[in-house]
Amino acid sequence: MKQTLQFDQLSCRLKVEGLPDVSVGQSGAALGIITGWSLQWAGRPELEGRKEHLLALMQVVLPYARYLISGVPRRFGAEPQPVEIGPAPEGGHSLLLRSSQPDTPPLQLALDDAELADLVRVLDQLRLDSRLQLPLALPAPVPLRARELLERRPLAQRLAAPLGGVLALVLASGLGLLIPEPKPAAAPAARPDSSQPAAQGATPSP
Amino acid sequence: MPQDPTAPEPSTRLPRRGLERLDLLLLSVEALDLNGGEAMVWMSEQMGFTSLFPNRVELWKRRCTNPLRRTTRRGALEPAETDALIRILCALADRLYPLLRGLLSTAEPPEVLSQRWALFRGRLAELIRERMNPRRSGVQLLLDPAAGARQARLLVQALSLGSGVGGFERLRASLLDAQS
Numbered sequence: 587m588k589q590t591l592q593f594d595q596l597s598c599r600l601k602v603e604g605l606p607d608v609s610v611g612q613s614g615a616a617l618g619i620i621t622g623w624s625l626q627w628a629g630r631p632e633l634e635g636r637k638e639h640l641l642a643l644m645q646v647v648l649p650y651a652r653y654l655i656s657g658v659p660r661r662f663g664a665e666p667q668p669v670e671i672g673p674a675p676e677g678g679h680s681l682l683l684r685s686s687q688p689d690t691p692p693l694q695l696a697l698d699d700a701e702l703a704d705l706v707r708v709l710d711q712l713r714l715d716s717r718l719q720l721p722l723a724l725p726a727p728v729p730l731r732a733r734e735l736l737e738r739r740p741l742a743q744r745l746a747a748p749l750g751g752v753l754a755l756v757l758a759s760g761l762g763l764l765i766p767e768p769k770p771a772a773a774p775a776a777r778p779d780s781s782q783p784a785a786q787g788a789t790p791s792p
Numbered sequence: 793m794p795q796d797p798t799a800p801e802p803s804t805r806l807p808r809r810g811l812e813r814l815d816l817l818l819l820s821v822e823a824l825d826l827n828g829g830e831a832m833v834w835m836s837e838q839m840g841f842t843s844l845f846p847n848r849v850e851l852w853k854r855r856c857t858n859p860l861r862r863t864t865r866r867g868a869l870e871p872a873e874t875d876a877l878i879r880i881l882c883a884l885a886d887r888l889y890p891l892l893r894g895l896l897s898t899a900e901p902p903e904v905l906s907q908r909w910a911l912f913r914g915r916l917a918e919l920i921r922e923r924m925n926p927r928r929s930g931v932q933l934l935l936d937p938a939a940g941a942r943q944a945r946l947l948v949q950a951l952s953l954g955s956g957v958g959g960f961e962r963l964r965a966s967l968l969d970a971q972s
Contacts, residue, residue, distance in 0.1 A: 591886075596893065647958050648958075651953045652962050652966070653963065654953060655950045655954060655962055655963060655966045657946050657950075692928070698896065698897060698898040699897075699952065700894075700896040700897035701897075702953075703889075703892070703893065703949075703952040704893070706953055706958075707889075707955070707956045709958075710956055710958025710959070711956070711958075712829075714958055727961045727962045727965035728929040729965050729966070729968035729970065730969045730970065732971065735970060748972060788863065
């Protein structure tokens with residue numbers, strides 16, 4: 587009755603073991619209960635765990651791949667979560683696995699783009715395998731919003747246009763202040779007969 | 793995967809950026825495979841898309857809706873047509889996955905890797921010069937040595953993550969991204 591699903595890529599092999607869930611009428615090659623899984627990496631320690639760990643791995647790796655395909659490398663999996671993935675500062679990707687055992691330090695794996703693609707492919711193969719008859723709580727890939735896409739541009743590049751605008755405005759205002767104000771026009775000289783109305787004194791000259 | 797209420801509708805049209813990127817990804821497949829153009833037609837027939845693309849000319853016309861093309865066609869593609877093009881792209885990327893992996897792997901010797909990238913970038917630049925409008929800033933960016941190299945890497949990475957059985961949903965969602 588024990589079933590094993592195996593998915594191979596060049597750098598990794600995912601093995602999922604389980605049983606058909608007879609309480610819902612599954613039989614034969616179906617796998618409705620995951621009893622354990624292992625992920626073998628070439629030249630790296632083997633990962634294994636329970637269903638929850640596998641689900642946690644899928645819940646961070648697949649959304650990370652979704653963002654990466656749009657050119658947005660974003661970190662997934664905060665501190666309490668058992669798996670975390672994000673871009674590595676030196677290039678590539680950093681996969682961090684936190685053990686549920688006390689006093690066990692987290693395991694950090696550095697993956698290159700090819701290894702990440704291999705991992706994504708085996709996880710895709712598993713979740714879309716017709717023999718796996720188990721609901722997986724995974725979000726569907728959705729288009730990114732404009733704000734999320736802005737994150738792929740460096741901060742300096744994003745701020746360049748508004749800062750340039752403000753700088754130009756300040757410069758223009760400063761230059762404007764340097765221009766001397768026009769002197770007020772000199773008051774017309776007082777005429778001796780200024781007491782007379784202007785209309786009367788205004789005789790046309792020849 | 794379970795249906796997400798925020799998931800894109802199957803009838804959503806690709807925005808302008810999505811059309812540009814879809815054609816560039818198909819162009820990258822052609823740069824990776826010298827018979828990529830023929831492979832596209834063959835794959836379209838194999839996948840049962842002959843009603844949408846009865847011949848290579850019709851397939852070509854759909855690709856020419858890319859606004860970056862030298863001879864661009866007006867009008868948007870129907871969602872069924874773009875979905876079919878994305879499925880063809882994913883199937884081709886799956887077929888070319890060993891090549892894509894070879895470009896992305898750091899386990900390869902650096903000299904071999906740099907030769908592979910030079911070959912790919914050279915072919916891609918040749919195809920871009922041949923088919924795209926060089927006056928468009930997007931095309932100039934692709935032909936720029938530094939920015940073009942980054943774009944080429946992003947295209948190869950997108951193909952590798954879009955290949956295989958689960959690649960379609962991911963790639964389609966990325967092509968439907970909001971315009972930044």
